[in-house]
Amino acid sequence: MSENNNSLRIQKLLVGLFSILLLIILIIVAAVEMKQTKEPKLIVEISGENANCVNCHTQKGIAVKSIDLWKKSLHAEQNISCIDCHTAEEGDFDAFYCPESDYLVARHPTPKDCAVCHADQVNEFTDSKHAHQFWLINNTDRAIFENPISTRHGCEQCHNIGIVWPDQSVGECDACHPKHSFDIAVARQPETCGECHIGPDHPHIEIYLESKHGNMFRAKEKELDLNYNTTENEDIPIDMPVCTTCHMDGNKTQPMTHNVSERLAWEAQSPWSSRTVWNEKELGDWKMKRARMQSTCENCHAPDFVSTYLLTADLVNLQYNEIRRTFVQWNKKLTEKGIVDRLVKDGIFYSDPTLSGWDEKSEVLLYNGWHHEGRRFRHGAIMMGADYTQWHGIWEIQQDLVELFTFAAEYGDPEAKKWVESNDPIKFAPYALYDIPGNAFGINVLANTLPYVYNAYPDYWERIQANVKTAYENNLLSEEQWLLWSKRFENKDHYLGTKYNADSLFQFYKDRNALDTKAFTKDGVDLKLPGKPFWTW
């Protein structure tokens, strides 16, 4: 039976072998975890007084979606509910008794209420230009030009972000993270900023969506989770910037802030561009603010690119000032000549066009040249919205100038007449110029061979240099910027591309263009239809 014993032994060994295999697989099984297909949802506990609020509101069907939104909020998760924000004391400006109850609640939670827990954010906000009352200080649009009912849902709606409450707090916290979910993802959505930062006078959302930043955002929007925190100085968690990324969110180099003025170095909305002096005591001078913005850009971009880009945009701001100067000088001249009349009251001379009747073309052009074209020109330049810098910007400003001079010429001003009658191509530069050799995007061998000023004035760049130097000496450009500009000036043949030659390549395209010209001449210009038009001259 040894044969039997052997086979039995083999059997026993096989049992041992298979049980060890089983052991191994059981270990693997215990280690494996299945992928979750469902996000576990928190069940919000509503207790005490708040249970009464929720029950009564639900029963009466009043603002029940607010309760639903609240339930999804971080507040609800942390047991912060109705009475924590809507708390009121007798005598509060908004205290009232809920109907059919003896609950005294606040109709309007203000930043003072938010500040109980979010003091830092409220303080930062109150210190920012979002809380600034400039729109009441310069208020003639609303005070004079438009009637009050028309501004209730217009001017007042956007500028409600800086509302001054009876309890002396300032601001509309839920303008960006709306009640009652106070959803951060909504706050980060560019269209939220775009609720107000929109339109012909500051098309920020339009500029953003035109820009590469906005385009990339649109392309990847569905994959982005905007619900993140940047309070710990960590890397930016999304691959392309939204508004808050550059203007508010924290990153490796700086903390999150609710003070949007911290990183802005230009007053690019004013009639005259000026370097920001907002709260220099705490925020530092404009160079400090520009440094904050620059280090934010450098999270994604090469420092060289950032510096060149921002310097170019800065020069646009300065250029705008020179154009403005022309508008102002001419309006002054025309006023002195009596062509434009201005309001003078109690010996004070008011230059605001809405105060003087809004009726002379040159003063309308002065206003639009600042408030509309001039702002688009500047904002497009610094926020990468090329169409706004060009066709809605400088192109329209130049049109305005042409109209201004034409207007003046019609009223007999000799200088204007001379300008209008002139055919000199240089007439479109009736103001001082700024410039920079080339741009931040690359070296274009052909683009800079064509501007008239480059070819007509051999001392062009020296004249520009003098202007840029003056700007630097007046603290409008930093030392690094002046050095950067000078480096480009010293190597302008390289940066302008004029050092290199692409003439034969250009000829290739010129030949092709000739074919296009021939085509439209043949198809359009030279086509003669039979017969006469129905209206005969």
Place this chain on the structure above:
Amino acid sequence: MNNKDNAPDKSRRDFITKLIMGGGLIASSGLLLRNGLDYLFPDSDAKPLRKLLVGRVDEIKTGEAKEFKIGNDSLFLIKNEEGYKVFSAVCTHLGCKINWEAHRNRFYCPCHKGIFDANGNVVEGPPPRALDEFKVEIDKNLVYMWIKDNRGGQV
């Protein structure tokens, strides 16, 4: 006969065979049982915690206590010399709800006259142990408590 039948070799081989078989069977059965028990007993520990806001720093002074509710559970937030503490309002004796007596600086249970001091420790009466305490965190001017995050468990 056969070399294979030699007594000492045979018994050694037999022993090793029995060892492998027996050991393998016992080990795999053990792990099988362990896995089965793991399945049967839902995870009660290692649950994440989440925090709830229970009050502001300036809301109560030292020696004061505030009663509040989370869902159906009553709790006390008290500030004593050691700082802020959160206690369950359930008496550890037989589950009645306790009250805070500010003038005597103590918690008092009316059912069987159990008394806890301001640190939740039993001073007098039948309660067998101190009040259930919750972890507290102070963030700027806000007082939070930490509780178990239950959201993964239920159907």
Place this chain on the structure above:
Amino acid sequence: MNRISTHFNKRVPLKKEKLSGIIEALNEQLPAHMKNWYYALGATPLILFLFMIVTGILLTFYYIPSPEKAYESVRHITEDVSLGYWIRGLHRWASNLMVIAIFLHMTRVFFTRGYRKPRELNWIVGILMLFTTLALCFTGYSLIYNQLSYWAAIVGTNMIKEIPLVGTAILSFLRGGEEVTSNTLTRFFNLHIIFLPAILLALIVMHIILVRLHGVSNIDDNVEEKTYSFFPGHFYHTIIIALFLLTFLSALSVILPPGLGEQADPLNTPAHIKPEWYFFAVYSILKFIPLKAGIYLFAALALAATFWPFLENGLRRKWPDLKMLYWIGSLTIIIFLFFTVYEILVQ
């Protein structure tokens, strides 16, 4: 020590004579041809059935048989519960393997003519076990309450309605009413966890008792075969099979974990409703012929299969050599496989 064993023996009077029957059974001599692994194909379904019972009981700790909560409870088991996916995976893979093992076992018995006189009754019991197992599979899959389970339950029970005479009554019994409602789920749950398993257990006991009573049949009356004893030889085979199956099924649970599908939506009929793979052949054939004719056909086939030993006797008289057996068997298998694969490929 002696006091304890006397104490024990007084209360549990194990007498050697009474135990002799069991010991005899353990030492029963089996013909040597059974050392072949494919003769273990009868034990395999039994082992798998035991797995099904154990894992099934474990699953009922977390499963909720209500239309609102069924799917979510299955998801909970699969994703949240510690090792839930393993228990559920074992249950699912063991059920698939059990059906395969039963088919293979049937094939083995068929081609070795193990149903010959006097073992015809055991064959009939075996066929009944097959039907019960398929019913268990059907009811079990419906408990997940995803789109496929819900609609397969509706379509499947609709077909039962077509059975002559008793069809509507059976339908009403299965569904707990005329339509598929929450009653249906409760009934399927009951059928799946106790009614059908009890029936199957009784049939298994009958099956094994009959095998033990008759003894293992020799291949074509070859009485001269060598023998080996059930314990420990064949027993070790069984243990190895059990260990191997548990390992293999656990591995399958890890590599191909049990899926969930979409939650059942009574308002939304999915574009393609299919039953489980073992029903593919029947499902496919029924699509080619009118439903009533198909039901009659399969009723006839079921009867033929059940009473095959007697049918075969009649057929043997006409065609006495074995070839006819192989023809019928192979044809059945080929047709079954063909339509199964066809249904897999067609959308």
